[in-house]
Amino acid sequence: MADPASSKTLDVLAECQEVAADSARLACFDAAARQIASARKSGSLLALDRATVVASKQQRFGLADAAKNPLGGGEADQLTRVTEVKTTITGVTPSTYARFLIQLANNTVWETIEPLTLPPRPGTAVIIKQSGFGGFKASIAGERPVLVKRRR
Template sequence: MVGLMSGILLAPSAATAQVSDGGTVRQLDQLSQCRAMTDDKERLACFDRASAAILASRAAGDLMVLDRKAVIARKQSRFGLAVPTSEMFGGGRADEVTDVRQLDSTIKTASAAKAYGRWNLELANGSVWQTVDALTFGPSKGDAITLKEAPLGGYRATIAGGRSILVKRIR
């Protein structure tokens, strides 16, 4: 069961009293300690107590379990927005392993922006980006696009394997 859990978060409430100095939930530590018991009866009683405490915390909203794929999908949907996603789920190792630094998609629609040479690009995931660098020819529907964080801030896009251009997310 523990191997299936991808991430665990604490909501600010009385559960903070159950957080150890290392940031782990004591209830999960207790569950782990139960595994070390050799007497079957004691081990089962320990597991029953620990699992009841975990389920009670989850029911109270103090403990949340998140699927890694759901976390990555959420971060991908927020990629490029002003809200940083690097510490969206509490920071630390859990955020590091779900970090999103690149988004691969396709162009759903491309329309000329009001500024000369700029294009508004709606991607398959629903996000809308605008080219900052002027393009002589507009991108086409269905073109592959890769968006990455730029080294000095901002975002760069590569459309259909072409040169990298500066882009910004509109929505």
């Protein structure tokens, strides 16, 4: 039985496997392929690969609307959920009160919320994880985790 949330267009393809005669099965697959190509061309069928979805979620990680479920909040969203980003620091700019703006290799900018005694160094590994109450913590190369917020 097909998943009720699945695309009926793709279900036709799966049904072709049940056709016994070779020529009829080939005709079924050809018709299904034309239907899928037509649906993609018209925009009524969207096909996304998991790697593209995860990369997009990683790029939006930490932004205010990043928690929205682009895939409807079902199993697909759970399977592509991003709760941390591992990258390196590419630049550091002093902010206010011993805080810093940290540019990362993934083209995002984060600001430390907690003051730091020394500025982080470019080239240093960083892991940013979700913390309690919707916040984020950055672990910078073995230092204690510090609260951060995404700037852009």
